[in-house]
Amino acid sequence: MKTIEADVVVIGGGPAGVNAAIAAGRGGAKTVLIEKYGFIGGMSTAALVYPWMTFHTVDGKQVIRGIAEEIVNRLQAAGASPGHQIDTVGFVKTITPYHPEHYKVLAVDMLREAGVKLILHSFVDQVRMAGNLIESVQLTSKSGRMEVQGKVFVDTSGDADVAYLAGAPVLKGRDGDRQMQPMTMKFRMRGVDLDRVKQYMLQHKDEFYAKTPWSELEQLPLTGVLGFYKHWREANLPINRDQVLFFTGPEKDEVLVNTTRVQGLDGTDVEDLTEAEQLGRKQVMQVAAFMTARLPGFENASISQVGAQIGVRETRRIDGVYSLQAEDVVSGRKFEDTIARSGYPIDIHDPSGKGVTAAWVKGDGAYDIPYRCLLPQEVTNLLMGGRCISTSHEALATTRLTPSCMATGQAAGTAAAIAVRQGISPAEVDAVELRNQLRTDGAIVD
Structure with missing residues (x-):
């Protein structure tokens, strides 16, 4: 050996x-x-x-730097990141x-x-x-x-x-039943008309996340979208989630979709993980078909990439x-x-239900580890x-x-x-x- x-x-x-x-x-x-x-x-x-x-933090104070910031700076210098941008979902202040x-x-x-x-x-x-x-x-x-x-x-x-x-x-998991946050198979789509997406948002604010920064949205580059509640309800897909979530980039007509949800399986059990990979990829096809058929701006979009593996939020x-x-x-x-x-809030994707439970940090908006x-x-x-x-x-x-x-x-x-x-x-x-x-x-x- x-x-x-x-x-x-x-x-x-x-x-x-x-x-x-x-x-x-x-x-x-x-x-x-x-x-x-x-x-x-x-x-x-x-x-x-x-x-x-x-x-x-939610007030815009930077609380993570070091090697992480050095990586962002070097990616920016290579034209591979725009740096820290305003989160147009509105869940946090910035995303990168x-x-x-x-x-x-x-x-x-x-x-x-x-x-x-x-x-x-x-x-x-x-x-x-x-x-x-x-x-x-x-x-x-x-x-x-x-x-x-x-x-x-x-x-x-x-x-x-x-x-x-x-x-x-x-x-592993939460106290009592040891259930863990669900897994998500993420995927990218290209051919998205993001100007049309933003215009629809501005005309139908009630269909999107309440924290969306509406007063600035018209001037901001669109970085993320949470909502299309009505479209999702009407589609009635067999996915235990209550909205569509996607983020823009890295290309100008591209989005990363974070909407599939695989629950009740253990990411450290090889048989569970095998099943999760299969379920996740089936859900990708369902969600992509829904988005191209029903969402404004996605009429000419198609899948450009699917994760090499399913995204795991929680195990041991x-x-x-x-x-x-x-x-x-x-x-x-x-x-x-x-x-x-x-400065990131508590963000629990329900292990068995549809929703997300969030709790924001008080005081100066940051906590210590x-x-x-x-x-x-x-x-x-x-x-x-x-x-x-x-x-x-x-x-x-x-x-x-x-x-x-x-x-x-x-x-x-x-x-x-x-x-x-x-x-x-x-x-x-x-x-x-x-x-x-x-x-x-x-x-x-x-």
């Missing part, structure tokens, strides 16, 4: 993992990033999770469109610049332990079995795969040293060991980043969003590099030192 040695091993090449690996590499640690697909980006590329939302194919390339460039070794087409299926320490992860790859040894491991798999395999306590998360709660989010609670902030949420119990040299950090089911409905995942990923990678450099465990990393380093690296922690 081939063996690779590293200081920091990051598992999962989504935005959290990319930022974790870049941070660890820049921190001087010999870093390896492992990804199951043949490309980088995780849900942002494989599942077409688009746009990134949000880097700001980007071109996923450019992001795939840019992310790899930044990983190489940081000295990170990238291993694609490789799936972690076993963790070798020595007491409470992870000694290595074992991979199934195109070239057979491989082992990657490390001093500190960062689980950014989205599903807490490494934590679970290592025996750390994990949770760790039961960590501290679990972020809904009240922490809504009240904007401050923590002494804050390593990231977010403490370092303790990145620390699992019972496994000494493991850190978490992204969707599977320690939260309640309700709080996960905000920390799962990509910019938040980017921020916790950077924090995990930075902490991992400090732990390696000082020869200590992640739990022993001084939060003051970690926060100072994150500030130096452009992240917002206050």
Whole structure:
């Protein structure tokens, strides 16, 4: 079996993992990033999770920067993102469109610049332990079995795969019935007349989301649409949702549709996931046919891309040293060991019903994510980043969003590099030192 040695091993090449690996590499640690697909980006590329939302509070104050902002700036310089734009859905203040194919390339460039070794087409299926320490992860790859040894491991798999395999306590779904937020197969359509869509919106305001910024809409570039309530009701599709949601771009006649909904299945169960993929693709065909037949502006539209996999909102998360709660989010609670902030509201897609439950952050519009949420119990040299950090089911409905995942990923990678450099465990990393380093690296922690 081939063996690779590293200081920091990051598992999962989504935005959290990319930022974790870049941070660890820049921190001087010999870093390896492992990804199951043949490309980088995780849900942002494989599942077409688009746009990134949000880097700001509802009042427009930016609360996420660091490596995440550097990526946006570099995409802008390449003409692959317009940067932060006003959300014309009105759910948040800003969203950040980007071109996923450019992001795939840019992310790899930044990983190489940081000295990170990238291993694609490789799936972690076993963790070798020595007491409470992870000694290595074992991979199934195109070239057979491989082992990657490390001093500190960062689980950014989205599903807490490494934590679970290592025996750390994990949770799944909401309290009681363990039901998880539904999965969504996203798809793009081209040939959309967005001027016609906007004109229809302005003439039929009652058919769209109440928070739509109507007073500015005529002057703003259309970035997203939530509504067409009447059309959706009349179509009566067998999809348990109550509206159409899509975002514009990256091309001028293109939209990303976020409307399918697959409920009651577990994204960590291979048979459930197989069924979800099939159901999701059938729903794509139903929704696309509905949109071209009934929605103004979609008369000449057609499907241009469907996700390589279904989008997964929620599976396993760790039961960590501290679990972020809904009240922490809504009240904007401050923590002494804050390593990231977010202004995204709680946004729960009903596990069994049609609707979405939302709760906005009070105070200055941002909440803190403490370092303790990145620390699992019972496994000494493991850190978490992204969707599977320690939260309640309700709080996960905000920390799962990509910019938040980017921020916790950077924090995990930075902490991992400090732990390696000082020869200590992640739990022993001084939060003051970690926060100072994150500030130096452009992240917002206050």
